[in-house]
Amino acid sequence: MIKNYVAVILMGLMALSGCSTSATTDIPTTRTTMVTSGDLSLLTSSSKVFGWHPTMFAVHASDKVDDQVVIAHMRHAITQALEAKGYRLATQFETPSIIVGFGLALESEMDDKEILKRAGLVPGLSTQGVDDKYEKGSVLVAFFSPYSPMPIWRVLAQGFTELDHKPEEREQRFEQLLSRMLKPIPIV
Template identity: 50%
Template sequence: MTNILAKSLAVLVTVLTMGCAQTTETDTAQSRLTMVISGDAAILSNDNALLGWHPTMFTIHTDSEQEEAEIQRHMRASLTKIMQQKGYRFANSNESANVLIGFGLALESQMSDAEILERAGLVAGLSTHGVDDKFEKGSVMVALFSPMQQQPVWRVLAQGFTNPNAKLTDREQRFDELALKMLHNIPVK
């Protein structure tokens, strides 16, 4: 009797779970995210940490050069907002930053995983298997630098899917959500 009851319960749970787990392909593709983190964010443990933007690491590789400046502006705004919410401050024009933030963004059509690995030393390895062609894999990297070092002391690389035909304004909220996830491990001051 116990065995029959256990089997019946297992079938019921399976049926209920299948009914609750239905998602559209759009939801599935856009919710897939892979991240890899490397380094040590201890550079931020200094109470006097002043942030600034890396002078050269703010590269955007998309199909549209017109969008690149807008994406760069929005990435800076997202990263600034999140870091300030965590208690960090950006250096004023009369102060020197002692932690530099850099970022890069690329669509797979513009930069392959092999190129990302060669340039960044990281690859998240998100698979495109089973994803509709209307979505494109995108990669975003955020890195922290000491002004005295060429290599980042901490970095995170995320890969997910985007609809490159969607309006940029429709994608901005997703940028904010992604940046928040990427900077989750940065300690609050």
């Protein structure tokens, strides 16, 4: 009787492994991994005003990408996500209670080893089996206290981008990604 159970379990495992080997071509375009680090409890209800980090706004991408356009779009998308949670961007006469920095890198310009060295985080999204028309991209968003050079919280996401898409489509996907990345930020 035990032999029968073992045989049934083995047949079930073989069937499962047979199902798991099928591959689809759409997975790379939607696959995203994220990793976070830090303590969001440091964002108190009085932490409603944010400003931009004076030096942390890097873009490491190919010549196909205009760095200044990407920086402006990142700021817009982060502002939009934070405003939806009740935060507001500091005016030039205010001291922000949160400082936000960010970075973006394409794998052709910065590999995971370099990202780990610079950011201290790496989701490790695999590029195995991914079509050459896609490139792995990494996006980092970090929150700082105005009184500390170390981030209090950060999130790093990796996914695949197709540089040949229309800019509007890329921007929309990017805004959705940043919204998901900032989902853990508490509403104020």
